[in-house]
Amino acid sequence: MSISVDQIFVIGKRWLLSWLTGAPSWVTQIGSSLVNIFALLGVFLTLFALMSVLERKILGRIQNRYGPNRVGPFGLFQPIADGIKMLIKEDIVPARADKIVHFLAPVMIAATAILALGIIPYGRGMTPFTIDGGILFFFAVGSTTELAVFMAGWGSNNKFSMLGAMRAIAQMISYELPLIITVLPVVMIVGSLTPDTIVAAQDGYAFGLVPRWFVFTPWGAAAFVLFFVSGLVESNRTPFDVPEGESEIVAGHMTEYSGFKYATFFMAEYIGMFAITGLAATLFLGGWHAPLRALEFVPSYVWFFAKLSALLFVYIWLRGTLPRTRVDQIMNFAWKFMLPMAFTCIVAAAVWHYAGRGLCGWLWSLAVIAVTYFTLSILLDTRRKFAPRTYRFAE
Amino acid sequence: MNSVAFIIIAIFTLAAALATATLQKLMHAALSFAVAFVGIAAFFFLLGAEFVGLVQIFVYIGAVAVLIVFTILLTRRDVEKDRGFNWSGVVVAIAVFGGLILAILKTQSLSGAALETPALTVKFIGEVLMTSYVWPLQCVGLLLTAALIGALILVMEEKR
Numbered sequence: 001m002s003i004s005v006d007q008i009f010v011i012g013k014r015w016l017l018s019w020l021t022g023a024p025s026w027v028t029q030i031g032s033s034l035v036n037i038f039a040l041l042g043v044f045l046t047l048f049a050l051m052s053v054l055e056r057k058i059l060g061r062i063q064n065r066y067g068p069n070r071v072g073p074f075g076l077f078q079p080i081a082d083g084i085k086m087l088i089k090e091d092i093v094p095a096r097a098d099k100i101v102h103f104l105a106p107v108m109i110a111a112t113a114i115l116a117l118g119i120i121p122y123g124r125g126m127t128p129f130t131i132d133g134g135i136l137f138f139f140a141v142g143s144t145t146e147l148a149v150f151m152a153g154w155g156s157n158n159k160f161s162m163l164g165a166m167r168a169i170a171q172m173i174s175y176e177l178p179l180i181i182t183v184l185p186v187v188m189i190v191g192s193l194t195p196d197t198i199v200a201a202q203d204g205y206a207f208g209l210v211p212r213w214f215v216f217t218p219w220g221a222a223a224f225v226l227f228f229v230s231g232l233v234e235s236n237r238t239p240f241d242v243p244e245g246e247s248e249i250v251a252g253h254m255t256e257y258s259g260f261k262y263a264t265f266f267m268a269e270y271i272g273m274f275a276i277t278g279l280a281a282t283l284f285l286g287g288w289h290a291p292l293r294a295l296e297f298v299p300s301y302v303w304f305f306a307k308l309s310a311l312l313f314v315y316i317w318l319r320g321t322l323p324r325t326r327v328d329q330i331m332n333f334a335w336k337f338m339l340p341m342a343f344t345c346i347v348a349a350a351v352w353h354y355a356g357r358g359l360c361g362w363l364w365s366l367a368v369i370a371v372t373y374f375t376l377s378i379l380l381d382t383r384r385k386f387a388p389r390t391y392r393f394a395e
Numbered sequence: 396m397n398s399v400a401f402i403i404i405a406i407f408t409l410a411a412a413l414a415t416a417t418l419q420k421l422m423h424a425a426l427s428f429a430v431a432f433v434g435i436a437a438f439f440f441l442l443g444a445e446f447v448g449l450v451q452i453f454v455y456i457g458a459v460a461v462l463i464v465f466t467i468l469l470t471r472r473d474v475e476k477d478r479g480f481n482w483s484g485v486v487v488a489i490a491v492f493g494g495l496i497l498a499i500l501k502t503q504s505l506s507g508a509a510l511e512t513p514a515l516t517v518k519f520i521g522e523v524l525m526t527s528y529v530w531p532l533q534c535v536g537l538l539l540t541a542a543l544i545g546a547l548i549l550v551m552e553e554k555r
Binding site: 098100101131132133136137139140141143144146147150151154169173176191192193 | 420422423426429445446449450452453456457458460461464465468516517518
């Protein structure tokens with residue numbers, strides 16, 4: 001019984017494809033891909049609608065107000081109202097904007113964001129597209145976002161858009177390094193770039209109790225935190241949302257977008273967030289594996305989306321709690337702290353591996369991480385702590 | 396199936412490359428150059444070289460295209476001006492094309508039949524890079540590190 005519930009979507013897909021029996025193989029192939037694509041879009045666009053209303057609800061809760069509560073029960077139909085509003089709004093294109101580039105930027109940013117979702121295993125046997133270098137695909141697709149952001153900034157022919165795009169690209173390039181380097185220890189230990197193999201490697205329980213997720217090893221925990229923070233920057237979320245810092249540069253690269261194009265940017269941001277938290281869950285939190293053996297009867301995709309929701313909640317929580325950082329602080333943090341720590345994670349993972357992957361290795365890799373962490377905090381904190389704040393203005 | 400895909404990708408790539416060479420605005424040319432990179436990556440995928448294709452997207456669209464675009468933005472003030480037809484570009488293009496044709500014609504092992512290729516998994520490439528080609532890899536690493544340090548020194552503020 002529980003197996004059939006676990007595999008209900010796989011069986012459903014097979015049933016859908018059984019309509020195509022007798023067709024040539026390429027028809028079946030395309031049909032299978034289309035089913036995957038529509039399932040992905042359906043699930044994640046619904047999740048986007050849910051997330052947009054839940055985010056406002058939770059933020060309201062944090063800030064001691066109600067949040068949206070007029071449309072439908074508990075304000076749950078708010079995204080539908082928002083969607084209709086966005087659709088019937090006037091689509092303004094600036095007179096001196098580059099029309100083609102201005103139009104293509106939101107298309108490209110949404111397309112790349114959705115592509116990245118394709119390689120994540122959502123449950124047992126539920127990877128939409130199994131690619132040998134799946135992790136590499138994720139980052140290759142993600143790196144094209146920078147060009148889309150640039151197109152938005154340049155195509156609008158607006159100073160604020162351009163400055164916002166510059167800021168966005170600067171921080172995305174800077175944080176792409178720690179983001180990718182923190183993935184390397186996992187790839188090293190598993191010996192594969194395929195997400196399915198990485199999830200399979202986190203199967204089982206140490207001492208029959210603690211799951212063998214990588215987040216429970218010292219290097220994995222450190223890499224997870226670094227990955228999470230880098231992901232926060234990559235998706236331009238608070239406290240790292242300087243590209244759209246409304247008090248300084250209006251809305252950054254999205255300044256000149258209105259109506260549905262703006263909604264597309266908004267959607268791409270959220271989909272990118274789902275992709276990066278999904279990858280975090282896959283790499284460090286055991287993907288679709290259950291946290292306890294007694295809970296394995298719960299379907300695998302439920303666990304995956306539970307982990308995804310938990311991580312997304314932390315995103316919202318941080319947005320409600322932290323103020324925005326300055327640009328120079330973000331850059332300093334990336335190059336002086338995140339990058340050395342990311343490299344340390346690789347060393348710690350190697351130590352863990354060569355010390356036998358047991359308790360001894362656990363302690364040794366903890367020592368490696370701790371030594372670097374404290375050295376870095378001593379090195380970066382002196383002279384800086386009580387120094388007067390200096391301001392530099394453009395000349 | 397494969398030949399149809401080949402023709403579609405070839406038309407796509409060539410159109411993008413042609414657009415790069417002929418478009419009036421330099422920024423449009425740079426962006427269509429990125430599209431041509433996508434076409435080349437698609438060729439790699441078609442040939443089963445998944446890893447190379449992904450790296451092509453990663454490096455050329457994620458980094459090189461962004462670099463080109465920024466270079467145009469930060470250095471050129473007269474990007475909108477029409478400069479007329481550039482004949483030296485034609486000469487260089489013909490020279491490169493001729494050189495490539497010559498190299499292809501002189502290659503001995505080129506035969507019409509498809510070669511038996513091993514399964515090019517990422518794991519295999521990693522193993523080869525770390526065993527047979529470890530010295531070239533280290534040299535490239537050293538070169539890139541030197542370039543990085545050089546770039547940092549160039550942009551470092553001088554102490555007053």
